[in-house]
Amino acid sequence: MTGFSFRSVFGDVFRLFFPPVCPACGRPMGEGARTICTRCRGEIPLTGFCRRADNPVAERLRELKVPVVHACSFYFYVAGSGFRRLIHAFKYRGGWKLAVEMGEWFGAEMREGGLYGDVEVVVPVPLHWRKRLRRGYNQSEYLAEGMARSLGCGVDARSVVRRVHNRSQALSGREHRWENVQGIFGVRNPAALAGKHVLLVDDVLTSGFTVASCAEEILRRVPDCRLSVATLAVSRSELLTAHPLKPGRPPKEKEYEYFLEP
Secondary structure, three states: OHHHHHHHHHHHHHHHHOOOEOOOOOOEOOOOOOOOOHHHHHHOOEOOHHHOOOOHHHHHHHHOOOOOOOEEEEEEEOOOOHHHHHHHHHHHOOOHHHHHHHHHHHHHHHHHHOOOOOOOEEEEOOOOHHHHHHHOOOHHHHHHHHHHHHHOOEEOOOOEEEOOOOOOHHHOOHHHHHHHOOOOEEEOOHHHOOOOEEEEEEEEEOOOHHHHHHHHHHHHHOOOOEEEEEEEEEEHHHHOOOEOOEOOOOOOOOOOHHHHOO
């Protein structure tokens, strides 16, 4: 009891001099705030896609010939915003607990939306072992853990692997991004996913090529599974670009006006 009291007092003193700050805006977290501050919770640009089957993320994956059951992203990834820094906090600065909490929040929204209630297993998009060794963890695994908690299902972070240590998509020209991710994933335990509704999870959707390549391999090796996709964030500008494989097609501002209004 004494030890517990000491830790409690020490924690109070520590928070007095070093109050926790919001990972999105950098301001002190208010009393009772969790994950991000109350102000940022009100300002985060949520997409609402997890409540609509006919949304631009699902269409993007179907444009890439991935027959998903459902697909969604939680919020819009906007360059220069605090919500971009939030992704960087758990992707590059070791904020794995933040990834779990964001996953729980996202998963709760998906559960309430009613489209993902029969998901049986959550599969994170894997990192190559070299990148995982360098970073120390795969942020998508922690997102998947939080989402699975809220959805009431399990996580499988072993059955799908990244076989090739490919060049970063951010460093590849747009015209080469699809080729850069072809054939880089493998499924080493198809039986674990057979006959199940699988939710494939990643942190950010930009062109969609990486998650599409991973989904394509899962469906090739496990043709009797049902596959849905969820990413924490999505680039609004990417969704407004032309068809990813048909650059001559005009942008979609009018088509997506309802979904993508600022």
